[in-house]
Structure formats: C-alpha cells, structure tokens
Amino acid sequence: MARAVSTQHKTIATAAAWIVALLIFFPILYTIITSFKSEQEAIQGFNLFPSGTTESYTAVEAQSGYFKFFLNSVFLSVGSTILALLVAIPAAWSMAFSPGKWTKDILMWMLSTKMMPAVAVLFPIYLIFRDTGLLDSRIGLMIMLMLINLPIVVWMLYTYFREIPGEILEAARMDGASLWNEIVYVLTPMAVPGIASTMLLNIILAWNEAFWTIRLTTTEAAPLTAFISSFSSPQGLFWAKLSAASTLAIAPILIMGWFSQKQLVRGLTFGAVK
Amino acid sequence: MATQQTRSLARFMMAPSVVLLFVWMIVPLAFTLWFSFQQYNPLNPIRDGFVGFSNYALFYSNPAFLQSILNTLILVASVLLITVIGGILLALLIDQPMWGQGIVRILVISPFFVMPPVAALVWKNMIMHPQYGVFADIARFFGGQPIDWFGQYPMLAIIIIVAWQWLPFATLILLTSLQSLDGEQKEAAEMDGAGFISRFIYLTLPHMSRAITVVILIQTIFLLSVYAEILVTTNGGPGYASTNLPFLVYQKALLEFKIGQASAGGIIAVILANIVAFFAMRAVGKNLDK
Numbered sequence: 001m002a003r004a005v006s007t008q009h010k011t012i013a014t015a016a017a018w019i020v021a022l023l024i025f026f027p028i029l030y031t032i033i034t035s036f037k038s039e040q041e042a043i044q045g046f047n048l049f050p051s052g053t054t055e056s057y058t059a060v061e062a063q064s065g066y067f068k069f070f071l072n073s074v075f076l077s078v079g080s081t082i083l084a085l086l087v088a089i090p091a092a093w094s095m096a097f098s099p100g101k102w103t104k105d106i107l108m109w110m111l112s113t114k115m116m117p118a119v120a121v122l123f124p125i126y127l128i129f130r131d132t133g134l135l136d137s138r139i140g141l142m143i144m145l146m147l148i149n150l151p152i153v154v155w156m157l158y159t160y161f162r163e164i165p166g167e168i169l170e171a172a173r174m175d176g177a178s179l180w181n182e183i184v185y186v187l188t189p190m191a192v193p194g195i196a197s198t199m200l201l202n203i204i205l206a207w208n209e210a211f212w213t214i215r216l217t218t219t220e221a222a223p224l225t226a227f228i229s230s231f232s233s234p235q236g237l238f239w240a241k242l243s244a245a246s247t248l249a250i251a252p253i254l255i256m257g258w259f260s261q262k263q264l265v266r267g268l269t270f271g272a273v274k
Numbered sequence: 275m276a277t278q279q280t281r282s283l284a285r286f287m288m289a290p291s292v293v294l295l296f297v298w299m300i301v302p303l304a305f306t307l308w309f310s311f312q313q314y315n316p317l318n319p320i321r322d323g324f325v326g327f328s329n330y331a332l333f334y335s336n337p338a339f340l341q342s343i344l345n346t347l348i349l350v351a352s353v354l355l356i357t358v359i360g361g362i363l364l365a366l367l368i369d370q371p372m373w374g375q376g377i378v379r380i381l382v383i384s385p386f387f388v389m390p391p392v393a394a395l396v397w398k399n400m401i402m403h404p405q406y407g408v409f410a411d412i413a414r415f416f417g418g419q420p421i422d423w424f425g426q427y428p429m430l431a432i433i434i435i436v437a438w439q440w441l442p443f444a445t446l447i448l449l450t451s452l453q454s455l456d457g458e459q460k461e462a463a464e465m466d467g468a469g470f471i472s473r474f475i476y477l478t479l480p481h482m483s484r485a486i487t488v489v490i491l492i493q494t495i496f497l498l499s500v501y502a503e504i505l506v507t508t509n510g511g512p513g514y515a516s517t518n519l520p521f522l523v524y525q526k527a528l529l530e531f532k533i534g535q536a537s538a539g540g541i542i543a544v545i546l547a548n549i550v551a552f553f554a555m556r557a558v559g560k561n562l563d564k
Contacts, residue, residue: 009370009371010370010371010372010373013367013370013371013372014372014373014374016367017367017368017370017372017375017378018374018378020364020367020382021377021378021381021382022381024381024382024384024385024438024441024442025381025382025384025385027385027393027396027397027400027401027438028384028385028388028396030396030400030401030408031392031396031400034400042406043406045406045411046408046411046412087290087291087294088291090287090288090290090291091287091288091290091291091292093287094283094284094285094287094288095284095288098281098283098284100281100284106288106292110291110292110295112551113295113298113299114495115495115547115548115550115551116299116303116544116547117498117499117520117540117543117544117546117547118499118501118520119499119501119519119520119523119524119527119539119540119543120302120303120306120523120540120541120543120544120547121302121303121305121306121540122523122524122527122528122536122540123305123306123309123527123528123533123536123537123540124301124302124303124305124306124309125302126527126528127305128302147294147295147298150291150294150295151295154291204387207389208387208388208389208390210389210390210391210501210502211499211501211502214391214502214505215524215528224389225389225390225391225502228389228391228392228395228506229391229502229505229506231395231506232391232395232505232506232507232509239399239400239406242395242396242399243396243400246392246395246396249389249392250387250388250389250392253387253389254384254387254388256387257383257384257386257387258380258383258384261379261383261446262450264386264443264446265446265447265450268443268447268492269447269485269488269492270488273447273450273451273484273485273488
C-alpha cells in the first residue's frame with residue numbers, strides 16, 4: 001500500500017530540494033553564463049543575462065589552440081581506459097570464474113596500490129620518464145593513467161563478472177557449444193554491459209586526473225587539465241575566456257557523468273553499495 | 275572442480291595485471307626510499323651519498339613540515355565533516371517525494387564531474403574574487419566589505435572548494451543506500467508511532483552505516499592527496515598557510531630540487547596513507563564476504 005503523500009509536503013520538499021540543487025549547481029551555471037559574455041560584461045558585477053556573444057570561444061581557440069588539448073584529453077582518457085580493459089578483463093574474468101585461494105588477497109592488494117600517494121613516487125617517476133624520453137609524450141602519460149586506474153577497472157569488472165551465473169557456461173558446454181561459440185553467444189552478451197559501465201567511469205576518472213597530467217606534460221601531450229591550470233596566473237582581462245575554456249573542458253564529461261550515476265556508485269565503492 | 279589446466283590458465287590470465295601493478299608500486303617506491311637516505315641534487319652533480327636519517331631530520335625541522343601535516347589533517351577532517359553531514363541531509367531531502375527528482379539529482383551530482391583545476395579556478399575568480407566575485411557582489415549589496423578569501427582565509431577557501439567537489443559524491447552514495455531501505459520496515463516503524471527523529475536514529479542511520487563508512491574511506495584516500503586545487507589557487511601560500519603534505523613534497527622535489535628531503539616527505543605521506551589504508555582494507559574486506 002503506497003503511502004499517501006500530502007500535496008503540501010511534496011510542494012515544500014520540491015521547493016527546498018530545487019533551491020539547494022540550484023545553489024550547488026550555481027558555480028557551473030554561472031561559468032556557462034559568463035562564457036557568453038564579453039570581457040567587459042564579465043567584470044561588471046553580478047548579471048545572469050549575457051549578451052550572448054561567442055567571441056570568448058573563438059578567442060580561446062585562436063589564442064591558445066584549445067582543440068589540441070581537447071584531442072589530447074580524448075586520446076589519453078579513451079586510450080588509457082582501453083589499455084586498462086585489455087589488461088584487466090582476463091584477470092577479472094579468471095578471478096570471477098575460477099577463484100583460487102589467493103583471489104581475495106590479490107584483489108585487496110590491488111586496491112591497496114590505489115592508496116599509495118602519488119607524491120611519494122613523483123620524483124622517481126619523473127626521472128624514469130625523463131631518462132626514457134617519455135616526458136611530455138602521450139604514450140607515457142597514457143600508460144601512467146592506465147596504471148592509476150587499473151585497480152578500479154579490475155575491481156569493477158570483477159563485481160560485474162561475479163554476477164554472471166557460472167551454471168550458464170556449464171549448460172552451454174553440455175549442449176556441445178564450442179569454446180568459440182561459448183564466448184561469442186553466451187559470455188559476450190552478458191559481459192558487455194559491465195565492460196561498458198567500467199569504461200564509462202574510467203574515461204571520466206582519467207579525463208579529470210589532475211596530478212600526473214599536469215606534472216608530466218608541458219605542451220605536446222598536455223590535456224585540458226594542464227591547459228586550464230595555465231590560466232592560474234592571468235594576464236589582463238580573462239574572465240569570459242576562462243569561462244569559455246572551462247565550459248568546453250567540462251561539458252562532454254558532465255554529460256557522460258549524468259548517465260553514469262549508478263556505475264559511479266558501484267565503481268567507487270568497490271561494489272559495497274549498489 | 276577447477277582442474278590443473280584451468281588453474282594455470284587462470285594464473286596466466288591474471289599475470290599481466292599483477293605484474294604491472296607490482297612493478298608500478300615497488301620500483302618507484304624503492305627509488306624514493308633509497309633517495310630518502312641520500313644527498314642528491316640533480317642540478318649539482320656532486321653527490322655525498324648515504325646520509326642516514328638526516329633528510330628526515332631536515333624535513334622534520336622545516337617549520338613548513340608540521341604546518342603541512344596540520345593542514346593536511348585539517349583539510350581531510352573538515353571536508354569529511356561537511357560532506358558526510360551535508361550528504362546525509364541532502365540525501366534525506368532528495369529522497370522525499372517531489373517533482374523533478376531526476377533533474378535535482380543531476381544538478382546535485384554535477385560538481386563531481388568538474389575537473390579539479392576548473393573547479394578551483396571558477397571558485398577563485400568568479401565566486402571568491404575580492405573584487406569581481408559573486409561573494410563580493412553579495413557583500414557589497416548588503417553594504418559589507420568583500421573578503422579577500424585566499425589572502426585572509428586560504429585554508430577555509432580551499433576547504434569550501436574541495437567540499438563542493440565531494441559533497442555530490444557523498445550525497446549520491448548515501449542516497450543510493452537510503453533508497454535500498456525496505457519501504458515496509460519504514461511503514462511498520464511509522465505505524466508503531468515512531469517519529470521522524472527516532473525513525474532516523476534507529477532505522478535509517480544503522481542502515482546507512484556501511485555507506486557512510488565507505489564514503490569516509492574513499493574520500494580520505496583522495497583528500498589526502500589534494501593537489502591541483504592548491505596549485506591553481508593559493509600556490510600553498512601565503513607563506514605556508516595552505517601547503518599540505520603533497521604540495522610540500524612537490525615544492526621540495528620539482529621546485530627546490532631537494533630530492534632527499536622530498537623523498538623523506540614522500541615516505542611520510544606513504545606512512546600516513548597506510549594508516550588510513552589499514553582501516554579501509556578491513557572495511558572493504560568485510561563487505562567482500564557478504
């Protein structure tokens with residue numbers, strides 16, 4: 001029996017929740033609004049209604065070559081995620097379907113590597129990268145991001161794979177399915193949603209990673225995190241341009257994020273909260 | 275019924291992940307440990323070699339060290355306090371029946387997807403700027419004096435920014451947990467005449483305890499290594515007022531090239547993280563068995 005909710009209660013809850021939600025969202029909203037102002041408008045006090053000019057967007061591309069950084073971000077986040085999946089899928093698969101005595105310990109140990117503070121290895125990594133010519137290279141950074149997210153990828157895949165019932169595989173084998181048919185017709189369709197979710201969350205995490213991407217790059221391999229950080233010591237008027245660059249940097253991942261709320265919960269709590 | 279063959283296949287499939295992570299964890303860490311006992315400056319080729327614990331002593335006697343440890347702990351504790359309490363309240367609010375719940379959720383979760391440099395720069399310039407920021411506009415509207423956030427209250431400013439980034443995470447996890455609470459249990463408690471407060475204390479809070487633990491642990495891991503937010507706002511200043519441990523290690527290593535001291539600081543950071551990790555592992559490990 002559903003609880004009868006009074007309209008009054010619902011109205012108050014709606015109003016309160018919307019006010020709080022809009023306050024939390026406000027910095028993002030105001031950034032988007034400011035990106036459509038001219039530099040003059042941007043510093044003339046609080047104003048929610050921009051003139052709608054797109055000059056900041058063209059200026060950001062013309063003055064700083066925004067698009068190159070964007071492409072680097074796409075390449076690094078997608079590339080590192082695919083790399084991590086290639087390494088992690090077999091591992092998660094074998095741990096989920098033929099767990100051994102050590103499976104749980106290995107999983108815990110993998111998670112513990114995630115807790116090592118990045119600064120502790122900053123200089124050795126910097127040296128290794130410098131001496132192997134990987135500094136400011138896309139490949140080097142891609143490997144770095146892959147290693148950082150590998151524990152989360154293995155864990156997430158493991159929690160998904162574990163939910164695939166092993167009996168189905170046995171049934172398929174009994175019916176005489178070849179290994180190939182088993183993989184193509186039985187396993188893949190069941191594994192794809194989990195793999196896709198893992199991919200989505202890890203692209204987001206890699207896109208927003210803001211320690212190694214800033215410290216290991218200068219110009220060639222620099223993604224948007226490094227590009228935006230270069231705005232920290234401004235020259236002259238730059239509010240509107242900063243807003244335009246920020247809007248472009250967060251828009252794609254923000255939209256992806258909206259679709260990944262469930263995966264986010266699962267991935268970042270290691271399956272403890274669903 | 276795993277045969278010998280499937281078992282060795284399983285090992286073979288696991289090998290790449292395990293080897294990669296092992297190398298990635300052990301090799302640089304061994305380097306850092308080694309450097310922490312060495313006198314080494316990459317700009318100055320004269321090397322004095324092994325110096326015992328003097329790097330640790332130097333790092334420790336640096337007045338910035340205690341300040342940075344203190345700042346690290348203040349940052350972690352304040353952000354945890356704000357996000358956990360705020361997250362519980364927000365989750366309770368959003369869980370109420372309302373119009374447009376989906377949109378409210380999307381608005382609330384959004385800050386989590388904003389990359390740290392953007393979040394920090396937007397707050398620094400558009401919101402907290404003493405002349406052009408929204409806070410300054412509000413202060414002037416009420417006839418007050420705008421606050422120079424990053425000059426006068428640098429830690430508070432950074433805490434606000436980082437809390438804004440992590441409040442959505444806490445809210446989302448706690449809301450998910452809240453929504454898995456059995457409706458019938460809630461109804462039964464209501465029929466027994468339990469008020470909102472006692473329902474919250476005896477039913478909702480215990481149900482959410484695991485989610486709260488997870489939120490605290492995951493956030494602590496990330497909060498211990500806050501970096502970009504400090505880099506683009508205060509750069510650790512004024513003085514060392516907003517320098518945390520990661521930022522101090524970065525300054526020592528890549529700006530002052532005091533590798534020995536930086537490495538000693540890095541090892542201290544590892545120890546700090548390990549203390550947290552110890553508790554984290556136990557909590558997550560328990561959940562694995564269920």
